[in-house]
Amino acid sequence: MNQYFLLIACLQLWSSITPVSPATTWGPLAIIFIVSASKEAWDDYNRYLSDNKANERKVWVVNDGGIHIQIKAQDIHVGNIVWLHENDEIPCDLVLFGTSDPQGICYVETAALDGETDLKTRIIPSICASMPSEQLGKVKGLVECPNPDNDIRRFDANMRLFPPIIDNEKCPLTINNTLLQSCYLRYTEWACGVAVYTGIPRM
Incomplete structure (x- = not known):
C-alpha cells in the first residue's frame, strides 16, 4: 500500500x-x-x-575443579557445565545429564518457544543413569552434534563420556535429552547440563 x-x-x-x-x-x-x-x-x-x-544475568557453572561459581550468561562457552535451580530460566541450549529426581527426569516450561503451556518432560541420557551426583561436576566427555538450526523439535547427536566415569561409550541423544534456551525449569530442585549452543566457541 x-x-x-x-x-x-x-x-x-x-x-x-x-x-x-x-x-x-x-x-x-x-x-x-x-x-x-x-x-x-x-x-x-x-x-x-x-x-x-x-x-548480564548471573548463572551457576561448574569450573574444572568441580566448584560452583557464578558468571554472566554472556560468558558461557560451549562445554561449560551449567547448574540450574527450580524456576531458573535456561540461559543457553544444554544437554541434560543430571537432575535431583531419582529417575533422572525434570520438567521444563517451553511457552516462550512454542506457546504451549503444558510442561515437557526431559530425561538424562541412559549413559548418565548410574552416575552419582557428586561426580556430575567432574564429568569429562564429548558431545557430537549438528550445526544449530531452527528446528526445536529435533536433536540428533551423540555423547561420549571418558574414563574413569564411563569407558568412552557412545550414547545417542534426542530432543528429550535437551534443555533449550528461554525455557524454565519447573518442579525440579536442580538440574545440570553441558552447553552445546551458545554462539561463543570454547577457547
Missing part, C-alpha cells in the same frame, strides 16, 4: 499531468514513514534492552 501511495506522490510532482498539489499526498505519506520508522526504532531499542538484561 505504501508503494502505491509513493507512486502516486511521484506522479503528482509532474505538474503537467496532475492538477493536485503534491503536498496532499506527500504529507500523509511522510507521516506514515515517520510513524513506521519510530515504531521500528522503539522495538529495536526494547529488544536491545531485553538482550542486554539476559546477557
Whole structure:
C-alpha cells in the first residue's frame, strides 16, 4: 500500500499531468514513514534492552575443579557445565545429564518457544543413569552434534563420556535429552547440563 501511495506522490510532482498539489499526498505519506520508522526504532531499542538484561544475568557453572561459581550468561562457552535451580530460566541450549529426581527426569516450561503451556518432560541420557551426583561436576566427555538450526523439535547427536566415569561409550541423544534456551525449569530442585549452543566457541 505504501508503494502505491509513493507512486502516486511521484506522479503528482509532474505538474503537467496532475492538477493536485503534491503536498496532499506527500504529507500523509511522510507521516506514515515517520510513524513506521519510530515504531521500528522503539522495538529495536526494547529488544536491545531485553538482550542486554539476559546477557548480564548471573548463572551457576561448574569450573574444572568441580566448584560452583557464578558468571554472566554472556560468558558461557560451549562445554561449560551449567547448574540450574527450580524456576531458573535456561540461559543457553544444554544437554541434560543430571537432575535431583531419582529417575533422572525434570520438567521444563517451553511457552516462550512454542506457546504451549503444558510442561515437557526431559530425561538424562541412559549413559548418565548410574552416575552419582557428586561426580556430575567432574564429568569429562564429548558431545557430537549438528550445526544449530531452527528446528526445536529435533536433536540428533551423540555423547561420549571418558574414563574413569564411563569407558568412552557412545550414547545417542534426542530432543528429550535437551534443555533449550528461554525455557524454565519447573518442579525440579536442580538440574545440570553441558552447553552445546551458545554462539561463543570454547577457547
